[in-house]
Amino acid sequence: MPASSSLGDFEQLILLALVRLGDAAYGVSIHNEIVRRAGRDVKVAAVYKTLERLEDKGFAISTVGEPTAERGGRRKKYFRIQPAGRRALAQALASLRRMTEGLPPELDPSFTAPPLTREEP
Secondary structure (H helix, E strand, C coil): CCHHHCCCHHHHHHHHHHHHHHHHCEHHHHHHHHHHHHCCCCCHHHHHHHHHHHHHHCCEEEEECCCCHHHCCCCCEEEEECHHHHHHHHHHHHHHHHHHCCCCHHHCCCCCCCCCCCCCC
16 A cells, blocks of 8 residues: 555544544534544644645545634535545555454453452362
8 A cells, every 4th residue: 555545543533533424524523523432632733734634645625614603704614535535444444453353352442351250179
C-alpha cells in the first residue's frame, strides 16, 4: 500500500466518525463522537488538522452549509468520506482484524475472566 493511502490510527477514528455521522459530520460533532466512542481526549484543532490531511489525500471532502441563527449567521463546514477513504479504511480494518485473529481472549475488551476458584487439596 503506498504511503499516501495508509492511515494513522487517529485518521481511522476520524473516517469512522464520518461514516457514523453521515450528513451531520462537522468538526465539533466528529470530535464529540471520538471522545464518546473511543474515549480519546482530543483537541478540536487536532480533528480539523486531520480532516485537512484527509482532504489532501482525497479521503474526505468538505462542503459549507447554510448560515444558521444559532451560530450567529456563520456557516458550518461539513465533511464526507470519499470512495478512496472508504477503501483505505476497509483495508486498515481488515489488516487489524487479521492481526487480532488468534490473540489470547484477555486482549479482547469484552473478555470477562472467570471467577477465581480455590483449589481443594
